Amino acid sequence: PAASENQNFCFKDELDAFKLCLSPNKEVILEHYLAGWSGLVKFLNRLGNVFGFISKDASSKIQILRNFLNGESGSEYFTVQSMVKYELENKLVDLKKAGSHPESGCRTLLRLHRALRWLELFLERLRTSQEDGKTSAMCAESYNESLAQFHPWVVRKAAGLAFCMLPGRLAFFEVMNVGTPDQVVAMLGEALPVVTEVYQITQELYAKHDLLDIP
Ligand code: 1PW
Numbered sequence: 001p002a003a004s005e006n007q008n009f010c011f012k013d014e015l016d017a018f019k020l021c022l023s024p025n026k027e028v029i030l031e032h033y034l035a036g037w038s039g040l041v042k043f044l045n046r047l048g049n050v051f052g053f054i055s056k057d058a059s060s061k062i063q064i065l066r067n068f069l070n071g072e073s074g075s076e077y078f079t080v081q082s083m084v085k086y087e088l089e090n091k092l093v094d095l096k097k098a099g100s101h102p103e104s105g106c107r108t109l110l111r112l113h114r115a116l117r118w119l120e121l122f123l124e125r126l127r128t129s130q131e132d133g134k135t136s137a138m139c140a141e142s143y144n145e146s147l148a149q150f151h152p153w154v155v156r157k158a159a160g161l162a163f164c165m166l167p168g169r170l171a172f173f174e175v176m177n178v179g180t181p182d183q184v185v186a187m188l189g190e191a192l193p194v195v196t197e198v199y200q201i202t203q204e205l206y207a208k209h210d211l212l213d214i215p
Helices: 011-020 030-046 049-069 080-089 105-127 135-145 153-164 169-176 181-208
Strands: none
Touching: 011 030, 011 169, 011 181, 030 049, 030 080, 030 105, 030 169, 049 105, 049 153, 080 105, 080 181, 105 135, 105 181, 135 153, 169 181
16 A cells, blocks of 8 residues: 555554453453454455455444444443343343344354454464465464354355455555564564453353354
């Protein structure tokens, strides 16, 4: 991208939103979680049109959750913990099969949560990669280890094609707009543990309430 387009984007700022996610008692604040995700979507859009179908799905899920947050019961959606409690107590989640609540906050966030695991695995590979590392292979391996198991064949196929279009390692770092490759690696080393912690807290919460497989 041209230098002028780079001015208001820096991947570090986007990942920093995840730092704000955790409240002092380690609950996940939805507003910041969604801000983190909006940053990831911005980044995907900078990678080019081939990621359009991925970023569109993530955007629509961010929007569904924002609508809850800005809606009548918005205060119940302050944290992921309060959302789960509220939706379960009020029977607002389709637990076994899609019925009258096909777009609950719980099922919508679960999709983003699963994708966050992919991101975590991918960025960790990127962080520890050698100069000749292939971003497309790193991305595909991370995807196959995580998100792919939840996707039908046709989505896996489309994702695989999109990964092939990823820019090489150095060009990818440039799109991040963080600085030299060393600075990117250092930034990832700082930011990733936070993403991991947010992922783990959400994962434990969903496991505790038996929500990991909701349709
Ligand atoms: C380069 C770093 C990229 C990290 C961003 C990760 C975004 C992952 C989004 C993948 C979306 C693939 C296409 C959509 C598939 C949907 O069917 C699926 N959504 C997700 C997020 O997995 C499931 O949602 P659904 O169909 O049950 O509403």
